[in-house]
Amino acid sequence: MSTLQGSFRDATVSPARRFRNDLATVLMWVALAVALIPLAFVLYYVVHEGLRIMGWKFLTKNIPVIQRTKGPGMGPAIIGTLLITGMATLIAVPLGILGAVYIVEYGADNRLARVIRFLGDVMAGVPSIVMGLFVYTVWVVRFHHFTGFAGSLALACLMLPIVIRSSEGMLRLVPRELREAAYALGTSKSRTILTVVLPAAASGIVSGCLLAVARAAGETAPLLFTVGLTSKLNSNLFRNQNTSLSLQIFSNATQPFAGAQQRAWGAALTLMVLVLIFSVAARVVSGRLAKASS
Amino acid sequence: MATITTEAPPPASPPPNLSARRPAIADRTFRYITLACGLLVLLILALIAVATVSKAQPAFSHEGIKFFTTKVWDPNNNKFGALAFAYGTMVTSLIAIVVGVPVSIGIALLLTEVAPRRMRKPVVYVIDLLAAVPSVVFGLWGLLVLKKPLDNRYADLNNWFRHIPVLNTLFSGGGHQGTSFMTAGLILALMITPIVTSLSREVFATVPSAQKEAALALGATRWEMIRSSVLTYGRSGVVGAVMLGLGRAMGETIAVALLIGSNAQITAHLFRSGDSMAGVIANQFGEAFGTFRAALIGLGVVLFAITILVNLAARVVLNRSERQLGGAL
Amino acid sequence: MRSSRLLRLAIPLMFIPLVAGACSSSKSSSSSATTAAPASGGTTASTAAPTTAAAKVSGTLNGSGSTFQAAYDQVAIQNFQQANPGATVNYQAKGSGAGQTDLQNAVVDFAGSDATVPAANVANFKGQLLYFPTVVAPITVSYNLPSVSSLQLSATTVAKIFAGKITNWNDPAIAADGNSGLPNLSITVVHRSDSSGTTQNFTDYLNKADPTDWTLGSSKTINWPGSTVAGNGNTGVASAIKGKSGAVGYVDFSDAKASGLVWAKIKNSAGNVVDATLAGASEAAAGATVSSALTYDPANSSGAQAYPITSETYIITYAKYSDAGKVALLKAFLSYILGPDGQNAASGVDFAPLPSSLDQQALAQINQITAG
Numbered sequence: 003m004s005t006l007q008g009s010f011r012d013a014t015v016s017p018a019r020r021f022r023n024d025l026a027t028v029l030m031w032v033a034l035a036v037a038l039i040p041l042a043f044v045l046y047y048v049v050h051e052g053l054r055i056m057g058w059k060f061l062t063k064n065i066p067v068i069q070r071t072k073g074p075g076m077g078p079a080i081i082g083t084l085l086i087t088g089m090a091t092l093i094a095v096p097l098g099i100l101g102a103v104y105i106v107e108y109g110a111d112n113r114l115a116r117v118i119r120f121l122g123d124v125m126a127g128v129p130s131i132v133m134g135l136f137v138y139t140v141w142v143v144r145f146h147h148f149t150g151f152a153g154s155l156a157l158a159c160l161m162l163p164i165v166i167r168s169s170e171g172m173l174r175l176v177p178r179e180l181r182e183a184a185y186a187l188g189t190s191k192s193r194t195i196l197t198v199v200l201p202a203a204a205s206g207i208v209s210g211c212l213l214a215v216a217r218a219a220g221e222t223a224p225l226l227f228t229v230g231l232t233s234k235l236n237s238n239l240f241r242n243q244n245t246s247l248s249l250q251i252f253s254n255a256t257q258p259f260a261g262a263q264q265r266a267w268g269a270a271l272t273l274m275v276l277v278l279i280f281s282v283a284a285r286v287v288s289g290r291l292a293k294a295s296s
Numbered sequence: 297m298a299t300i301t302t303e304a305p306p307p308a309s310p311p312p313n314l315s316a317r318r319p320a321i322a323d324r325t326f327r328y329i330t331l332a333c334g335l336l337v338l339l340i341l342a343l344i345a346v347a348t349v350s351k352a353q354p355a356f357s358h359e360g361i362k363f364f365t366t367k368v369w370d371p372n373n374n375k376f377g378a379l380a381f382a383y384g385t386m387v388t389s390l391i392a393i394v395v396g397v398p399v400s401i402g403i404a405l406l407l408t409e410v411a412p413r414r415m416r417k418p419v420v421y422v423i424d425l426l427a428a429v430p431s432v433v434f435g436l437w438g439l440l441v442l443k444k445p446l447d448n449r450y451a452d453l454n455n456w457f458r459h460i461p462v463l464n465t466l467f468s469g470g471g472h473q474g475t476s477f478m479t480a481g482l483i484l485a486l487m488i489t490p491i492v493t494s495l496s497r498e499v500f501a502t503v504p505s506a507q508k509e510a511a512l513a514l515g516a517t518r519w520e521m522i523r524s525s526v527l528t529y530g531r532s533g534v535v536g537a538v539m540l541g542l543g544r545a546m547g548e549t550i551a552v553a554l555l556i557g558s559n560a561q562i563t564a565h566l567f568r569s570g571d572s573m574a575g576v577i578a579n580q581f582g583e584a585f586g587t588f589r590a591a592l593i594g595l596g597v598v599l600f601a602i603t604i605l606v607n608l609a610a611r612v613v614l615n616r617s618e619r620q621l622g623g624a625l
Numbered sequence: 626m627r628s629s630r631l632l633r634l635a636i637p638l639m640f641i642p643l644v645a646g647a648c649s650s651s652k653s654s655s656s657s658a659t660t661a662a663p664a665s666g667g668t669t670a671s672t673a674a675p676t677t678a679a680a681k682v683s684g685t686l687n688g689s690g691s692t693f694q695a696a697y698d699q700v701a702i703q704n705f706q707q708a709n710p711g712a713t714v715n716y717q718a719k720g721s722g723a724g725q726t727d728l729q730n731a732v733v734d735f736a737g738s739d740a741t742v743p744a745a746n747v748a749n750f751k752g753q754l755l756y757f758p759t760v761v762a763p764i765t766v767s768y769n770l771p772s773v774s775s776l777q778l779s780a781t782t783v784a785k786i787f788a789g790k791i792t793n794w795n796d797p798a799i800a801a802d803g804n805s806g807l808p809n810l811s812i813t814v815v816h817r818s819d820s821s822g823t824t825q826n827f828t829d830y831l832n833k834a835d836p837t838d839w840t841l842g843s844s845k846t847i848n849w850p851g852s853t854v855a856g857n858g859n860t861g862v863a864s865a866i867k868g869k870s871g872a873v874g875y876v877d878f879s880d881a882k883a884s885g886l887v888w889a890k891i892k893n894s895a896g897n898v899v900d901a902t903l904a905g906a907s908e909a910a911a912g913a914t915v916s917s918a919l920t921y922d923p924a925n926s927s928g929a930q931a932y933p934i935t936s937e938t939y940i941i942t943y944a945k946y947s948d949a950g951k952v953a954l955l956k957a958f959l960s961y962i963l964g965p966d967g968q969n970a971a972s973g974v975d976f977a978p979l980p981s982s983l984d985q986q987a988l989a990q991i992n993q994i995t996a997g
Contacts, residue, residue, distance in 0.1 A: 015515075015517055019517050019520065020517065022517070022519055022520075023517035023518055023519040023520070025519075026518075026519035026522070027410060027518070027519070029402060030402045030403070030405055030406040030410055031406065032402070033398065033399045033400075033401075033402025033403050033406065034402070034403050034406055034419070036399050037399055037400075037403060037423070037426065037486070037489050037493075038422060040486055041422070041425065041426045041429070041486075043437075043441070044429060044433065044434065044437045045425075047437055047440075047441050048433060048437070067699050067702050067703040067706070068696075068699040068700060068703055069695075069696075069699060069860075070696070070883050096333075097333045097336055098333075100329060100330045100333035100334075101330065101333040101334040101336065101337055103330045103333075104327075104330035104331050104333060104334035105334060107330070108327060108330065108331070114331075114334075115334065117338070118334040118335070118337055118338060121337055121338055121341050122337050123607065123608075123611055124341060124604050124607070124608065125337060125340070125341050126607075127543055127547065127603045127604055127606075127607035128341075128344065128547075128600060128603070128604075129546075129547030129548075129549060129574055129596075129599055129600065129603055130547070130549060131547075131549040131574050131577050131578060131596065131599075132344065132348065132596045132597075132599065132600050133344075135348065135577065135581065135592075135593060135596050136343070136344045136347055136348060138581075139347055139348075139351055139593070140343070140347055142730075142732060143730050143732070146730065146731045146732055147687075147732055148687070148732055159340055159344075162336075162337065162340070163337070166337065190322070190323045191323055191326075191327075192322060192323045192325075192326030192327065193322075193323075195326070196326075216428060219430075220428075220429075220430025220431070220432070220433070221430070221431075222430070222431065222432045222549075222550045223549040223550055223574075223578065226578060226581075227581060227582070230687065230689075230715065230717060231689075231715055231716075231717035232713070232715045233715070234713050242685050242687070242713075242715075243687060243715050243717075248430060248432045251432045251433065251435075251436050252432050252435070252550060252554075255432070255435060255436040255439050255440065255554060256439070256554070256856065256857050256858065256860060256861040256864055257860045257861075257864065258860055258863045258864040258867055258880075258883075258884035258885075259860070259883060259884065263440060266436055266440075267436070267440075270432075270433045270436055270437075273430060273433065274428075274429065274430075274433065277428050277429075277430065278425075278428065281424065281425075281428045285421075285424075368848065369848070370846075370848045371820075371846050372842065372844040372845075372846060372847075439864075443868055444868060447868075447869070470811055471811070471813075471852035473813070473852075473854055473869065474868060474869065475854060475865075557854050557855065558818035558854070558855035558856075558857070559818075559849070559852065559853050559854060559855050561851070561852060563852070568852050569852065569853070569854050569855075579818045579819050579855075579857060580818075580819060580820060580846070582719045582720065582722070582723030582726065582727075582819065582820075583719075583720055583721075583722025583723040583724075583725065583726050583819065583820035583845070584722075584726065584820075585726050585729060585746065585749065586746075586749070589726075
């Protein structure tokens with residue numbers, strides 16, 4: 003895009019117009035600052051306060067039963083987050099990718115595929131608390147227990163539309179010619195999809211899934227009515243209550259006790275690191291894709 | 297992440313006579329498997345709709361239309377009026393839009409038109425970082441760090457605007473709290489900025505440079521070029537982005553529940569505490585039973601319906617704008 | 626191809642959670658045996674080892690409900706888990722109403738509740754219910770006025786403040802109760818946002834002590850008037866009071882003390898101004914009539930030095946459970962709480978033990994819990 007600069011413009015622009023132009027430019031930079039300054043504050047506090055309690059003990063010890071105690075311990079919450087999100091990923095990712103495959107590969111002249119795609123968009127907009135309510139009424143009450151798995155179900159419902167939408171976008175980017183070449187060699191449709199299309203779209207799909215995982219790991223509302231609470235480590239998703247970093251942050255945020263607040267900051271730092279790992283991984287994977295295809 | 301999906305030409309299918317070479321069973325099985333997965337979306341959504349509406353039905357039949365028009369929420373006397381919560385959701389979302397959209401558009405314009413090219417990637421990374429912060433961390437920070445200083449600023453603004461006609465209804469009148477409509481709205485603005493920014497950026501990037509260069513060639517300053525070419529051209533796309541941001545703001549639960557003050561009231565004073573639909577569900581669902589629970593699920597249904605409508609409208613607008621921009625090329 | 630190499634690197638990232646789960650299951654057996662003892666500072670929690678040589682029980686017990694009793698429950702759970710390393714008790718403090726609903730849906734084994742189940746809901750429960758009173762404590766009227774170190778209030782003033790009829794601290798009605806140096810500061814009433822037995826007991830007191838000024842009834846959720854602030858749980862209310870100058874709210878004694886709040890002395894029905902103390906609470910509890918179901922109401926009690934806003938609290942259980950192991954665990958847990966060790970541990974965390982006759986009755990009631 004070319005910009006006209008220099009004396010030609012200066013000679014013809016009135017001061018009023020120049021002022022408006024400069025003002026607009028300044029305001030745009032101010033807008034950037036307005037977004038970045040709070041972010042910097044949030045990160046500063048999370049890191050500064052979180053580091054105070056961070057340490058090996060914090061990551062491995064059980065959560066203190068007595069909420070007023072000062073001192074580290076968030077191990078069960080970290081494992082809870084990883085397990086619950088992991089199970090949700092296991093459920094949502096294969097289903098989502100295969101669903102996207104149907105929409106893209108078999109959906110050319112297929113109204114059903116268009117409906118599914120439309121509904122996927124609708125589902126992406128369901129508030130996360132409604133997902134939690136839904137799993138509570140159909141699963142938790144029916145089976146009479148809070149479990150980590152119920153939380154995974156709610157998270158999977160949240161992740162599914164995200165995975166479908168991003169996988170769909172990636173599949174559509176695979177060039178037509180690739181498929182045609184495979185068909186020309188006599189490959190069946192399913193084999194083409196499995197051995198040519200999916201590998202070609204792999205980086206993009208993986209990147210999208212990692213972003214969905216990052217989003218799910220930070221969610222609180224779907225877990226509120228499904229997972230319960232525990233202070234001891236529970237690695238069994240199907241029996242007994244569990245907890246997660248997000249739930250611990252939520253419950254400790256409203257406590258007046260310094261010890262509980264400290265643990266909340268530590269949990270926030272841990273959660274942010276976790277989310278960042280997945281987000282950065284997603285970017286690295288998709289960045290390589292861009293390089294590979296350019 | 298919402299992106300503008302361009303309708304690429306549909307992928308090819310194998311010519312019919314070749315499929316006889318391989319057993320059709322495997323092919324068809326695969327197709328059915330993928331179909332089943334796709335149908336799962338339909339099934340889950342239908343299940344959510346049916347389960348929530350049926351469980352909410354007792355409250356709707358009990359209250360009728362009054363559910364939406366009364367503000368009295370009194371579980372003990374079985375009176376459920378959602379008006380105060382709907383008001384809270386609307387007000388906080390509006391504040392989020394009013395504060396967040398100009399900021400987002402400003403950043404989007406900055407990235408596409410003004411900033412040097414090598415600044416783009418780092419700034420995009422940082423905006424994505426903003427998107428990655430979980431809602432509960434915003435709530436924690438808002439409660440423990442922002443609440444007190446904001447309350448002091450509200451006290452100041454309360455005094456400054458006391459004698460100015462319209463503003464004093466919004467900002468003065470006492471009763472200001474650190475946890476209030478305004479605080480929740482401000483945090484929401486921060487949370488919707490990434491999505492509105494990235495969508496707007498895509499819209500602005502699609503504006504044909506011929507348009508922009510034409511404006512510049514006629515002697516426009518950069519701002520005038522932006523206003524006449526980029527903003528007019530991308531207007532419907534930006535509207536779509538804003539509506540998507542609105543949908544996100546309305547569905548946001550945790551940060552709002554922590555920062556809005558949990559006091560069901562309808563007031564124009566933005567520094568007072570209020571309550572939102574998602575927030576009251578989060579706070580009161582644990583204990584609800586019978587008609588009370590039905591009423592809370594009913595709130596969930598209403599929220600569900602509103603966010604779906606807003607998101608759908610946003611999609612329609614975005615698709616239309618994308619066709620507009622695409623068609624002009 | 627480069628992207629397939631990337632795939633091989635990136636996909637394992639998505640399975641980190643599974644690997645973590647696999648590694649953790651070998652850790653879990655060692656970590657659950659050594660439950661975390663308070664590390665540094667913190668409360669003076671009594672960690673007396675049980676003197677009775679009870680057989681060790683194991684398993685997991687789930688409860689939820691009242692935040693009023695939460696601080697005591699946490700101490701009891703910690704001591705119980707230390708004495709029974711194979712046992713895990715999870716108690717999620719989310720309000721009496723939520724606990725009752727969880728018990729109704731049988732998603733927990735017991736509910737902590739400061740209030741009895743409303744008559745209309747009893748039929749929704751899956752079986753007969755048993756009430757076990759556990760401890761007693763004052764509900765404080767805590768306030769945030771840096772310049773005012775002590776405050777005394779009559780029932781009428783308290784009712785008017787919470788009903789929104791008195792809106793400023795310099796109101797003459799407050800001064801008339803025997804206070805001076807009150808600032809010109811508007812009152813921010815803080816109450817519960819969740820369904821709360823503490824709310825029910827507090828409003829029960831207001832109903833009894835001043836029915837003319839308090840007209841909003843007594844229940845777990847109140848239609849609070851005007852511009853107030855709500856907190857989630859007793860601790861949420863304490864946080865909210867601490868965070869706002871001019872705030873006043875109702876918080877259980879233990880949480881108020883641990884949060885560094887100050888509270889008002891209240892004039893009781895005998896006409897004496899009484900501070901919120903465990904002694905005042907015990908006197909109030911001793912003067913209350915106990916029903917056959919072991920429920921009682923110490924609010925606005927008639928004792929001379931009784932603290933009028935004293936609250937009872939219960940653990941509600943079913944009489945019959947299908948799981949025999951759960952029954953054994955539940956009975957052991959209740960035996961600890963109602964036994965000498967559990968009752969002695971109460972004062973260390975600012976709760977008063979039950980009057981001994983009530984304690985004996987409750988201990989005897991434990992035998993009514995059966996498997997079947």
